[in-house]
């Protein structure tokens with residue numbers, strides 16, 4: 001279990017009186033006392049962080065006020081069969097440092113940031129529900145900008161968000177590579193989908209050295225199911241190291257042995273997508289280990305966006321979906337961020353980058369499904 005313990009906390013002045021900031025400081029002072037530095041604003045924190053090495057940045061926790069709005073509509077709504085999907089950003093950054101992580105180019109600095117004005121988020125959620133933008137069963141994707149559980153012991157944000165989601169009848173999806181996810185304690189576990197990212201053991205050893213071991217993640221996923229959570233399994237990115245068919249087959253067989261398929265909400269599958277800037281940053285930050293990600297070649301799939309050659313991607317999707325069909329025949333699988341032509345070629349519903357193979361009526365029906373532990377509508381993969 002890997003929890004993040006900062007070596008310094010930087011607090012922005014506007015955040016200093018907020019209850020979330022006080023909570024983080026109190027919990028840190030009790031368990032891992034460290035210096036606290038107060039800065040006038042988040043921009044000042046970014047400027048100061050840029051003067052530190054990347055390794056040192058990754059030990060700093062910034063507790064800040066959030067300048068923008070919290071919710072934004074999902075850019076790729078065709079990926080899921082939910083009526084409404086929103087991204088909600090409660091923080092930034094991740095301490096795990098996976099070689100392929102897109103956060104390396106998404107954020108200016110490698111510090112972890114927690115946004116403390118969560119009462120403002122509660123108001124925004126309530127306002128969106130009142131305005132009809134959030135409807136019962138809408139999905140809040142809460143882990144796009146980082147890993148939530150490494151700092152959960154300091155913030156309790158996942159627990160808080162689940163409670164807020166209950167008020168507006170939404171579902172929160174938390175994506176993680178942490179076994180700490182199983183310690184989440186919420187009053188209504190059906191309000192949360194715990195999305196575990198998993199890779200073959202070889203790929204995890206090569207590219208996810210600081211995340212929890214894959215078998216620990218699967219054990220945690222099973223514990224989440226025992227607590228009543230739906231889980232999702234994210235095979236993204238699938239990395240075709242030598243012997244990848246055998247290693248992904250073994251991974252899915254292992255998952256089948258450890259998990260109840262009736263409490264698996266979905267699988268998402270995808271391969272590595274990158275721009276040149278990310279490729280350069282990976283090689284810069286992770287050296288020859290990182291450059292192994294590109295050994296199998298690449299091709300441009302959209303202007304400025306690259307992925308593995310199409311023939312290889314098709315081989316990966318065909319193999320993985322055939323294994324899912326064998327191990328988890330009743331669970332939907334979505335292709336993530338793929339080209340329209342490849343989705344069509346694979347017989348998937350049309351969508352910008354990918355789409356479910358079969359849409360299931362979610363929306364208002366989800367509480368019944370969760371309550372009865374029924375799997376989504378059968379789908380042939």
Ligand code: SF4
Pocket residue numbers: 093094095096097098100101102103145146147176177211
């Ligand atoms: S766990 Fe996810 S967010 Fe964190 S470094 Fe790895 S890929 Fe990035």
